[in-house]
Amino acid sequence: MVIGSGPIVIGQAAEFDYAGAQACRALREEGVSVVLVNSNPATIMTDVEMADRVYIEPLTPAFLTKIIAREKPDGLLPTLGGQTGLNLATELATRGILDDYNVKLLGTPLRAITRAEDRQRFRKLMRQIGEPVPESWIVEKDGELVELSRQSGLPWPLIVRPAYTLGGSGGGVAHTPEELIEIGQRGMRLSPRHQVMVERCLVGWKEIEYEVMRDANDTCITICNMENLDPMGVHTGDSIVVAPSQTLSDKEYQMLRSASLKIIRSLGIEGGCNVQLALDPKSFGYYVIEVNPRVSRSSALASKATGYPIARVASQIAIGLHLDEIPNRVTGKTLACFEPALDYCVVKIPRWPFDKFTSADRRITTQMKATGEVMALDRSFESALMKAVRSLEVGANSLRYKGASQWSDMEIESLLTTPTDERLFAIAEAFRRGLMIEEVAGLSGYDPWFLHKIRGIVQMEKRLRDHAADLNRDEAAGLLTEAKGLGFTDRTIAELTGRTERDIRALRTSLGITATYKIVDTCAAEFEATTPYYYSCYDREDER
Amino acid sequence: MKAYLAFADGTLLEGISFGAEGRSAGEVVFNTGMTGYQEVLTDPSYAGQIVTLTYPLIGNYGVNVDDIESRRVQVAGFVVHELSPTFSNWRASESLDAFLKRHNIVGITGIDTRELTRRLRHHGVMMGALSTNETPEELFERLRAHTSAYDDVDWVRRVTTPEAYVWGPEKRDAKYRIALLDCGVKYNILRELADRGARTTVFPATATAQEILADDPDGVFLSPGPGDPNLLGYAVDTVKQVVGSGKPVMGICLGNQLLGCAFGGTTFKLPFGHRGANHPVKDLTSGRVVITSQNHGYAIDGDSIGDPNVEVTQINLNDGTVEGLRHRELPVFSIQYHPEASPGPTDSRFFFEQFLKVIEERKR
Numbered sequence: 069m070v071i072g073s074g075p076i077v078i079g080q081a082a083e084f085d086y087a088g089a090q091a092c093r094a095l096r097e098e099g100v101s102v103v104l105v106n107s108n109p110a111t112i113m114t115d116v117e118m119a120d121r122v123y124i125e126p127l128t129p130a131f132l133t134k135i136i137a138r139e140k141p142d143g144l145l146p147t148l149g150g151q152t153g154l155n156l157a158t159e160l161a162t163r164g165i166l167d168d169y170n171v172k173l174l175g176t177p178l179r180a181i182t183r184a185e186d187r188q189r190f191r192k193l194m195r196q197i198g199e200p201v202p203e204s205w206i207v208e209k210d211g212e213l214v215e216l217s218r219q220s221g222l223p224w225p226l227i228v229r230p231a232y233t234l235g236g237s238g239g240g241v242a243h244t245p246e247e248l249i250e251i252g253q254r255g256m257r258l259s260p261r262h263q264v265m266v267e268r269c270l271v272g273w274k275e276i277e278y279e280v281m282r283d284a285n286d287t288c289i290t291i292c293n294m295e296n297l298d299p300m301g302v303h304t305g306d307s308i309v310v311a312p313s314q315t316l317s318d319k320e321y322q323m324l325r326s327a328s329l330k331i332i333r334s335l336g337i338e339g340g341c342n343v344q345l346a347l348d349p350k351s352f353g354y355y356v357i358e359v360n361p362r363v364s365r366s367s368a369l370a371s372k373a374t375g376y377p378i379a380r381v382a383s384q385i386a387i388g389l390h391l392d393e394i395p396n397r398v399t400g401k402t403l404a405c406f407e408p409a410l411d412y413c414v415v416k417i418p419r420w421p422f423d424k425f426t427s428a429d430r431r432i433t434t435q436m437k438a439t440g441e442v443m444a445l446d447r448s449f450e451s452a453l454m455k456a457v458r459s460l461e462v463g464a465n466s467l468r469y470k471g472a473s474q475w476s477d478m479e480i481e482s483l484l485t486t487p488t489d490e491r492l493f494a495i496a497e498a499f500r501r502g503l504m505i506e507e508v509a510g511l512s513g514y515d516p517w518f519l520h521k522i523r524g525i526v527q528m529e530k531r532l533r534d535h536a537a538d539l540n541r542d543e544a545a546g547l548l549t550e551a552k553g554l555g556f557t558d559r560t561i562a563e564l565t566g567r568t569e570r571d572i573r574a575l576r577t578s579l580g581i582t583a584t585y586k587i588v589d590t591c592a593a594e595f596e597a598t599t600p601y602y603y604s605c606y607d608r609e610d611e612r
Numbered sequence: 613m614k615a616y617l618a619f620a621d622g623t624l625l626e627g628i629s630f631g632a633e634g635r636s637a638g639e640v641v642f643n644t645g646m647t648g649y650q651e652v653l654t655d656p657s658y659a660g661q662i663v664t665l666t667y668p669l670i671g672n673y674g675v676n677v678d679d680i681e682s683r684r685v686q687v688a689g690f691v692v693h694e695l696s697p698t699f700s701n702w703r704a705s706e707s708l709d710a711f712l713k714r715h716n717i718v719g720i721t722g723i724d725t726r727e728l729t730r731r732l733r734h735h736g737v738m739m740g741a742l743s744t745n746e747t748p749e750e751l752f753e754r755l756r757a758h759t760s761a762y763d764d765v766d767w768v769r770r771v772t773t774p775e776a777y778v779w780g781p782e783k784r785d786a787k788y789r790i791a792l793l794d795c796g797v798k799y800n801i802l803r804e805l806a807d808r809g810a811r812t813t814v815f816p817a818t819a820t821a822q823e824i825l826a827d828d829p830d831g832v833f834l835s836p837g838p839g840d841p842n843l844l845g846y847a848v849d850t851v852k853q854v855v856g857s858g859k860p861v862m863g864i865c866l867g868n869q870l871l872g873c874a875f876g877g878t879t880f881k882l883p884f885g886h887r888g889a890n891h892p893v894k895d896l897t898s899g900r901v902v903i904t905s906q907n908h909g910y911a912i913d914g915d916s917i918g919d920p921n922v923e924v925t926q927i928n929l930n931d932g933t934v935e936g937l938r939h940r941e942l943p944v945f946s947i948q949y950h951p952e953a954s955p956g957p958t959d960s961r962f963f964f965e966q967f968l969k970v971i972e973e974r975k976r
Contacts, residue, residue, distance in 0.1 A: 070688065119824075205692075285899055285900055287900050287902075289892075313647075314646075314669065314672050315672055315700050315701060317676070317680060317703065318650075318651060318954070318956070319681065321646075321648075322956070322957060322958055325957060326957075326959070329902060329959070350702045390899075392901050392929055394651070401930075402929070402930050403892065403929050403930075405892045405929055406890050406891070406892045406903070406929070407889070407903050408929070409888060409889075410646060410667065411644075411725070411729075412670060413666060413669060446891045447693060447694075448668070448669070448694060449669060514701055516700045517672055517673075517699070517700035519698070520698040544775045586726060591890075592666035592667070592888075593726050593729040593730045593733060594729070594733065594884075595733075595930070596733075607724045607726070608724035609724050609727035609730070
C-alpha cells in the first residue's frame with residue numbers, strides 16, 4: 069500500500085505525485101501489486117494504470133484503516149507521500165492498526181523517522197555522533213516562551229520553527245523578546261504537537277544540501293549536493309538553488325558529504341534523505357540544520373538534475389533490494405550504486421504566486437511561499453539561470469525585468485537586503501546602475517562568484533547595445549556566440565540591438581551559431597547512455 | 613590568446629590559452645570529479661598526462677596554500693570547458709590561472725570537454741599535444757615525430773623523491789615508524805599517517821629493500837604513482853623482498869599493482885582508466901559498497917596472480933576490475949583506490965587505521 073500526499077498545498081506540491089508515480093511503477097516492475105490511496109484525483113499516480121487498486125478517499129486514519137481491513141496489504145510504504153504520508157503512517161502505527169492487520173512498514177523504520185523529525189531527539193543524536201547543531205530551545209507552553217525571552221545572553225536574532233508542519237509554515241526570525249513571543253505563540257498554534265524550536269539564527273551562512281541514500285546493508289551514497297544562492301534565512305524551497313555546489317572546494321564538499329552520510333547512518337534510514345547544512349563562508353565551521361527522512365521537494369529536484377531516479381530506487385530499497393542489486397537504467401550497464409557526476413550546471417528558481425495574490429506579502433523568509441519551481445540545465449551557470457528565468461513565465465525573457473528601471477536606488481537597496489521574489493532582478497538592476505560586487509554581496513549575502521556571473525550577463529546587455537550599429541558579419545560572430553552561450557534569446561538580442569528577432573536568428577544561423585543538444589547521462593559521458601534526456605546549449609558537439 | 617589541442621587520431625580542437633604560454637604533450641585523460649582540481653593538478657600520478665575535467669566550470673574557488681599534494685604541479689597540461697574569470701572562497705590565495713602561470717603549465721579553456729571525453733571513451737586514451745605558439749601542422753608534426761608514447765616512459769623515476777626524507781612527529785613522539793616507497797606519493801597519505809602518530813621515512817622508488825628495512829621500520833607503505841607498472845621491474849623486486857621480510861605492508865593504487873606483480877600477477881591497460889570521485893567498490897567479505905576516489909590507467913589481472921595465498925578482496929562494480937588484494941598468511945594488503953581521498957570521498961580512510969592495527973598486533 070502506498071499513501072499519496074493528498075491535496076496540493078503551498079509547501080507541498082506535485083513532487084510527491086512524481087515520486088509516488090515513479091515508486092508505483094518500480095514496485096510493479098518488481099512483481100509487487102500496489103494499492104494506492106490518495107485524496108487528490110488530479111494526480112498522475114491515481115491514473116488507473118499506475119496501481120493495481122486505486123482508492124480516492126480522504127487521507128485520515130479512519131479511512132486508511134478501512135482500506136487496510138479490506139485490502140490486507142503485506143506492507144505499507146509511507147515515505148513517498150511527503151509529510152502527510154509520514155504523519156498518517158505514524159498514526160496508524162501508534163494506534164496499533166498496522167500490528168492488528170499484520171502490515172509491515174516498508175522502507176525507513178518509524179523510529180528512524182521519529183528520530184529525524186522530533187527535533188529534541190534529533191539534536192541529542194547529533195550530539196552523540198559529534199555533528200554540530202546550533203544552540204536551541206524547545207518550547208511547548210506560553211510560560212516557557214516568556215521565560216526564554218527574558219533570558220540574558222541569547223544569541224539574537226533567533227529563528228522560530230514549529231515542529232511537524234509542512235514547509236516549516238508558521239516560523240520566522242525574531243529580533244526582540246516581543247517578536248519571539250509573537251512568532252512563538254503562532255508557531256505553537258500551528259504545530260500538531262504544540263511545539264516550536266527556537267534556535268541561533270545563522271542568517272548569512274551558506275545553505276548547502278545533500279541528497280543521500282542508504283540501503284539495509286548500510287551502503288550509503290550521495291546523489292548530489294546543492295548550493296542555495298540565497299543564504300540562510302530563506303527557506304530552501306524559496307531559494308534559488310544551483311547544483312552541484314559552485315563555491316565549495318573539495319575539502320568543504322567532502323566535509324559536508326561525510327557529515328551527511330554519518331547522519332543517514334546514525335538515523336538508520338532505508339531509502340532517501342535530504343540533509344540541510346549551514347556553512348560559515350569564512351571558515352570550516354558548519355551546523356546541521358535538519359533532515360527530511362523521505363523523498364521531498366529537494367529529492368525530486370535532485371532526481372531531475374542528475375538523472376538518478378531517487379523515488380524509484382528508494383522504493384526498491386524499501387522492498388529489500390540493495391543498491392548494488394539495482395541497475396542504473398540510464399546507462400543500462402552500471403548500477404544504481406554510484407554517485408552521479410554532472411557535466412552541466414543546474415539552476416532552480418522558485419515560482420511564487422504573487423501575480424495571483426497581488427496583495428500578498430512578497431517577502432520570503434523561513435516559511436515557504438513558493439507554489440512551484442522551475443529548473444534549467446546548461447553548460448554555463450548564466451545560461452541555466454536565464455533559461456530558468458524564462459521558464460518562470462513572469463514576463464521576463466532575461467534579467468531585464470518590467471519596472472526595474474523605475475525603482476529608486478533606495479528601493480533597490482531594500483530589495484537587495486530583504487528577500488522577495490524580485491531580488492534576482494534587483495541584483496541585475498543594481499549592476500546596471502554601477503554598484504560594486506562587494507556592495508551587492510554585503511546587502512544580499514550572495515556569494516561574490518554568483519554576483520560576478522550575474523554582472524557578466526548585465527555587461528553583455530550593454531555590449532550588445534553598444535555594438536548594435538556594427539553588427540556586421542565578422543564582428544558579430546564572437547559577440548553573438550558569447551551572448552548565446554550566456555543564454556540570451558534572439559528576442560532579447562534583437563531588443564538590445566534594435567533589430568528584429570528574425571534578423572538576429574538569420575544572422576547567427578548564417579554564422580553557424582546554432583544550439584546543440586547534450587545528454588543527461590548520470591556519469592559525465594564515462595559510460596554510454598541508453599535512455600537519456602537532452603538539454604540544449606551552444607557547445608560544439610551535438611549528440612542527437 | 614588562441615591555443616590548440618591536437619590528438620594522435622588527427623583531431624584538432626581550438627580554444628583559449630590560460631596558465632603558461634608554450635607547448636606540452638602527454639596522454640590525454642579525463643577525470644569526472646566535480647571538485648578538487650588543485651589536488652588533481654598536484655597529484656604525481658598525473659605526470660605525463662594532459663588532464664581534462666568533465667565538470668564544465670573550473671577555477672570557481674581559486675587555489676589555496678593547503679590543498680597541494682606534492683611539491684609542484686604534475687600534469688603536462690590542463691583542459692577545461694570554462695575557466696572562471698573570478699574566484700571566491702575564504703581560503704583562496706590566487707586564481708587558477710595565476711597558479712598555472714607560476715608553475716609554468718599550459719592550460720586551454722573553451723573546449724567542449726564532453727565531446728573530448730566521449731572521444732576518449734570511444735577510442736581509449738591517446739596522446740595529445742597542447743600549444744599556444746605553433747601552427748596546427750607544426751603541432752601534429754611534433755606530436756607524431758618528437759613525442760614519446762606515455763607507456764614508454766618510466767614516470768615513477770621522474771616524480772619520486774631524489775633523497776629520502778622524513779614526515780610526521782619527532783622520533784620520541786612517534787607511535788609508529790613507517791618506511792614508504794615513493795613512486796609518486798600524495799602528501800595526504802603522509803598527513804593521514806602522521807595524524808595517527810606515524811613518522812614516515814619516504815624513500816626514492818629506486819631504493820633497495822635493504823635500505824628500506826635498514827632502520828627496522830614497523831611497516832612498509834607502497835605509494836601510488838604514474839605510468840605502466842611493466843616498466844618497474846626494479847620496484848617489483850624491492851616489493852618482493854620487503855614482503856618476504858614479514859613486515860606489515862600496505863599498498864595504494866600503483867602499490868596495489870606492484871604487490872600483484874610481486875605475487876606473480878600481470879597488469880593490463882584500461883581503455884580510459886578510472887579517474888574520478890564516484891567509483892563504487894564492493895568489499896567481497898561484507899558485501900558493502902564504498903564510493904571511492906580513483907586515479908589509475910592500469911589494473912591487475914586477478915586471475916594472473918599465481919600465489920594461492922593471495923585473494924582478491926574487493927572489486928569495482930562498474931567493470932569488475934580488482935580493487936583490493938590480501939595475503940592470507942602474511943600481514944600484507946593493498947587497495948587500488950585512494951583512501952587518502954584529496955580529492956574525493958573520505959569513506960575509506962579506515963584503511964590507515966587498519967594498517968596501523970596490523971602493526972600494533974605484531975608489536976604485541
